Amino acid sequence: MEHDNKSPVAYFPYPGLLFLLAALVTVLFIMSVFWGTVSIPAITLLDVLFGDNSPSAIILRELRLPRAILALAVGASLGMSGAALQGLLRNPLAEPGLIGVSGSAALGSVIAFYSGLSVTYTLALPVGGMIGACFSVGLLYYLAGRDPSILTIILAGVAINAVAGALTILALNLAPNPFAAFEVFFWLLGSLTDRSMKHLFMALPFIGIGVCFLLSTSRGLDALTLGEDVAFSLGISIKSLQARIVLGIALAVGASVSVAGVVGFVGLVVPHLLRPFVGYRPGRLLIPCALGGAALTLAADIVVRFATQGPELQLGVLTSLIGAPFFLVLVVKTRREGR
Amino acid sequence: MTFLAARNIVVSRSNKKVIDNISIKIGPGELVGLIGPNGAGKTTLLKSLLGIVKPTEGSVYLNDMSMKTLSRNYVAKHLGYLAQGAPCYWPVTVKNIVELGCLPHTYDTKKVDGFISNMVADSMASTGISDLQLRKVTSLSGGERTLTMLARCLAGQAPLLLADEPVTGLDPSQQIKIMQLLKSQVSSKSGVVAVLHDLNLAAKYCSRLVIMAKGKIHADGMPATVLTAQNLSKVYGIKAQIRYLDGQPIILVES
Amino acid sequence: MVFLNSCLFTEKIKNTIIFVGLVFFSSITTVSAETNPNKPKRIVSINLCTDQLLMALVETERIISVSHLSRDPSISSFSGSANTLHINYGTAEEIYHLKPDLVLAGEYSKKNVVGVIKELGLNIVTVEVANSLKAMRSNLLKVAAVLGEEAKAKILVSKIDNLFLSKNTYAEKPVAIVWRARGLTDGRGSLVHDLLQAHGFRNLSEILGRGAVGNINLEQIIIARPELVIIPDPKQDYPSLSQLLFKHPALRSLDRGTKPWLRIIKIPEWGLICGGPQVLKAFEVLASARLDLLNNKQTR
Numbered sequence: 001m002e003h004d005n006k007s008p009v010a011y012f013p014y015p016g017l018l019f020l021l022a023a024l025v026t027v028l029f030i031m032s033v034f035w036g037t038v039s040i041p042a043i044t045l046l047d048v049l050f051g052d053n054s055p056s057a058i059i060l061r062e063l064r065l066p067r068a069i070l071a072l073a074v075g076a077s078l079g080m081s082g083a084a085l086q087g088l089l090r091n092p093l094a095e096p097g098l099i100g101v102s103g104s105a106a107l108g109s110v111i112a113f114y115s116g117l118s119v120t121y122t123l124a125l126p127v128g129g130m131i132g133a134c135f136s137v138g139l140l141y142y143l144a145g146r147d148p149s150i151l152t153i154i155l156a157g158v159a160i161n162a163v164a165g166a167l168t169i170l171a172l173n174l175a176p177n178p179f180a181a182f183e184v185f186f187w188l189l190g191s192l193t194d195r196s197m198k199h200l201f202m203a204l205p206f207i208g209i210g211v212c213f214l215l216s217t218s219r220g221l222d223a224l225t226l227g228e229d230v231a232f233s234l235g236i237s238i239k240s241l242q243a244r245i246v247l248g249i250a251l252a253v254g255a256s257v258s259v260a261g262v263v264g265f266v267g268l269v270v271p272h273l274l275r276p277f278v279g280y281r282p283g284r285l286l287i288p289c290a291l292g293g294a295a296l297t298l299a300a301d302i303v304v305r306f307a308t309q310g311p312e313l314q315l316g317v318l319t320s321l322i323g324a325p326f327f328l329v330l331v332v333k334t335r336r337e338g339r
Numbered sequence: 340m341t342f343l344a345a346r347n348i349v350v351s352r353s354n355k356k357v358i359d360n361i362s363i364k365i366g367p368g369e370l371v372g373l374i375g376p377n378g379a380g381k382t383t384l385l386k387s388l389l390g391i392v393k394p395t396e397g398s399v400y401l402n403d404m405s406m407k408t409l410s411r412n413y414v415a416k417h418l419g420y421l422a423q424g425a426p427c428y429w430p431v432t433v434k435n436i437v438e439l440g441c442l443p444h445t446y447d448t449k450k451v452d453g454f455i456s457n458m459v460a461d462s463m464a465s466t467g468i469s470d471l472q473l474r475k476v477t478s479l480s481g482g483e484r485t486l487t488m489l490a491r492c493l494a495g496q497a498p499l500l501l502a503d504e505p506v507t508g509l510d511p512s513q514q515i516k517i518m519q520l521l522k523s524q525v526s527s528k529s530g531v532v533a534v535l536h537d538l539n540l541a542a543k544y545c546s547r548l549v550i551m552a553k554g555k556i557h558a559d560g561m562p563a564t565v566l567t568a569q570n571l572s573k574v575y576g577i578k579a580q581i582r583y584l585d586g587q588p589i590i591l592v593e594s
Numbered sequence: 595m596v597f598l599n600s601c602l603f604t605e606k607i608k609n610t611i612i613f614v615g616l617v618f619f620s621s622i623t624t625v626s627a628e629t630n631p632n633k634p635k636r637i638v639s640i641n642l643c644t645d646q647l648l649m650a651l652v653e654t655e656r657i658i659s660v661s662h663l664s665r666d667p668s669i670s671s672f673s674g675s676a677n678t679l680h681i682n683y684g685t686a687e688e689i690y691h692l693k694p695d696l697v698l699a700g701e702y703s704k705k706n707v708v709g710v711i712k713e714l715g716l717n718i719v720t721v722e723v724a725n726s727l728k729a730m731r732s733n734l735l736k737v738a739a740v741l742g743e744e745a746k747a748k749i750l751v752s753k754i755d756n757l758f759l760s761k762n763t764y765a766e767k768p769v770a771i772v773w774r775a776r777g778l779t780d781g782r783g784s785l786v787h788d789l790l791q792a793h794g795f796r797n798l799s800e801i802l803g804r805g806a807v808g809n810i811n812l813e814q815i816i817i818a819r820p821e822l823v824i825i826p827d828p829k830q831d832y833p834s835l836s837q838l839l840f841k842h843p844a845l846r847s848l849d850r851g852t853k854p855w856l857r858i859i860k861i862p863e864w865g866l867i868c869g870g871p872q873v874l875k876a877f878e879v880l881a882s883a884r885l886d887l888l889n890n891k892q893t894r
Contacts (some may be wrong), residue, residue, distance in 0.1 A: 036813055037811055037814055038813040038814055038817045055817050055819060055848070058844050059813050059816050059817065059844065062842070062843050062844035063812060063813060063816075063842075063844050113835070114833055115833075116832070118833060119833050175832070176832040177833060177834055178666065179836070183775075183834065183835040183836055184835060193811070194812050194838075194842055196842055196844070198843070309809070310809040311778075311809050311811075
């Protein structure tokens with residue numbers, strides 16, 4: 001897990017870390033708003049503020065801004081959820097997709113869309129995703145029983161993912177749209193292209209609530225370093241902790257997936273990179289991972305605009321190209337250290 | 340004064356009684372050794388007293404109030420737990436671990452500002468690990484880890500300390516050091532309960548011994564009273580001779 | 595007796611010669627079907643685009659089967675007729691059992707199926723994808739010849755010729771673009787490009803330097819501000835992710851009000867998939883759209 005006894009990064013000051021990450025996020029946010037396939041002059045910002053309807057102002061207000069905010073929110077959700085999950089399961093290989101949230105959210109969104117609900121109510125798509133995510137949480141509690149142990153949660157998550165995946169394919173086969181499987185293939189791979197303010201207003205409140213739930217678990221996660229029993233003896237209610245984490249992840253990640261598709265590995269890569277900087281303390285990792293996740297997603301979202309000549313590269317593809325090899329290296333490293 | 344009592348508790352797991360109708364009272368002023376063969380239910384009894392395991396029948400009372408009615412924070416302030424194997428899942432520093440012991444006190448606004456850092460420094464000093472405070476816990480030896488966890492318990496200032504096999508698998512010098520520390524914690528206001536495997540250590544440091552077998556308490560009293568060849572043969576199935584050295588019983592196990 | 599035998603023998607030889615001649619003649623016709631005076635009477639089509647060509651030129655009595663895609667009203671302009679016809683899924687076994695005297699396949703029909711059909715000795719004609727008005731014209735003539743419907747084809751060909759002629763008669767050419775799902779567009783070297791020019795528009799895709807198949811995203815459309823944006827309209831009422839792009843508020847906000855920055859019109863999807871005569875019909879709406887645009891310009 002660590003190579004030396006007194007690693008200098010353990011001394012990295014916490015406020016300094018937060019400031020640096022916040023600065024990084026700010027820079028990337030500004031880049032995301034002003035960089036794109038079409039160059040927008042900075043003066044357009046004034047146009048936007050004065051409600052002008054020039055094409056540049058429209059692009060900025062209706063396309064770039066919602067996209068950048070969504071990248072920030074989705075990235076923060078994924079980063080913080082990954083940190084919380086790894087703190088709960090005490091395993092650095094855990095990821096929100098693991099407990100079945102991403103898969104169920106995708107299923108909920110697909111059903112909401114292809115059943116025609118979102119034709120009548122455009123926002124049924126995000127709502128369906130969150131219902132799917134909440135459903136997976138309920139099912140998780142049922143499967144894990146009255147006294148949920150970590151192993152049971154993982155196994156339940158694997159089962160939920162398998163079922164959600166199969167049902168998604170079934171839903172696509174039954175959809176009246178013959179191109180459903182083709183269309184949704186791209187959506188499932190994760191993308192923030194051409195999202196609008198509507199998506200933002202629908203997803204942001206739920207992401208906010210989820211993040212609040214997760215932030216409240218900071219102390220409990222620190223206590224869990226000593227194991228569930230000792231944490232309990234220190235006054236932490238394990239059940240409440242697990243409930244808040246699972247619910248927080250379901251809301252934050254569920255809302256994110258319903259709007260952006262499945263963007264994988266952010267919840268794996270970011271906590272791993274930042275953990276040494278917070279002295280491996282899981283409670284302290286939450287906010288830095290939110291910022292780090294936002295930064296990573298913003299950066300990836302900028303890259304996808306320029307990676308290919310034709311249609312934009314899918315965001316999830318890029319994060320997987322980075323994350324999957326990273327994950328493999330992590331597995332090898334963990335096995336070698338015998339944990 | 341803090342008192343912990345179990346009244347007629349039964350703990351069943353898959354239709355088997357791990358704890359079979361036990362009543363026991365723990366209070367300050369004594370170092371209680373909980374001994375018995377593997378599977379006797381010692382760890383389960385300890386966890387039941389802490390409230391980690393809920394008894395199937397009967398109740399545990401802290402200061403004459405049922406555990407079911409007490410807040411987790413109240414219990415945490417009165418009972419300290421040293422878990423078996425001193426588990427630690429992340430490579431955090433010794434100081435961080437000791438600070439965790441103060442968790443039950445974090446919401447007490449009445450306490451002075453430097454309260455936590457003072458407690459942490461004091462408990463590290465009394466366990467002699469101040470030099471190790473910036474070391475990663477995962478890099479420590481077994482004895483050093485146990486000392487860290489002990490410091491953590493001390494920082495929490497809980498009057499009753501419950502330790503599950505604190506010295507199992509440690510070097511003799513470490514074992515003695517830790518037992519001495521545990522003994523030094525005993526006062527008119529505080530007490531210790533420790534699950535022990537080494538009968539001689541138990542005999543030497545404990546003021547009271549409780550022998551468990553098959554989920555029941557077989558004997559409870561002073562070491563001299565409890566450690567008889569008859570009891571040992573019944574509970575452990577061994578033939579033992581008890582000698583006395585300076586008034587201390589020494590158990591010699593015969594083959 | 596000998597005389598009778600020799601007469602019979604001659605008769606036999608004559609029959610043999612006729613028979614051999616027939617066989618030889620029919621083998622010639624499978625190679626060069628254009629010269630066959632007999633119209634094929636049992637026609638099977640295994641490709642959506644050849645279905646459309648077939649149904650435009652031939653009466654349904656001579657059509658034995660069309661591909662199952664022809665029943666989908668969003669991608670087929672002849673879905674009504676297709677509902678009464680036998681449909682196939684393009685497998686060699688199906689087709690063989692139908693005993694056709696002509697099979698029509700597309701350029702991208704499964705090669706192994708086409709191969710097997712050929713080996714089974716059936717008469718199969720492949721029609722290439724039309725990527726220009728010229729190609730559409732020659733496809734029409736070729737298929738019409740095979741089907742024996744040169745007369746019907748002549749009418750359609752004359753329509754195409756008119757479009758060729760009208761191309762250079764427009765004084766003012768507004769900018770238009772055909773914008774498909776995922777931002778795909780057709781630039782220079784595509785059928786859509788020819789049609790846009792034929793109806794008096796400049797193609798934004800060509801202006802932005804895209805090839806025959808290119809991509810333009812929403813931002814680029816907004817900045818470029820073409821006067822007309824043509825999007826596909828699936829006639830079927832099922833939810834479609836690709837349609838969400840065309841409903842984006844940014845685009846819609848430019849299409850609104852008395853002074854729209856651009857105008858959006860829809861063409862049925864079947865007008866944008868295959869290069870057959872139905873495309874001409876679908877694009878007819880461009881003529882009136884152009885006039886509207888020019889009139890609005892004057893009143894602004």
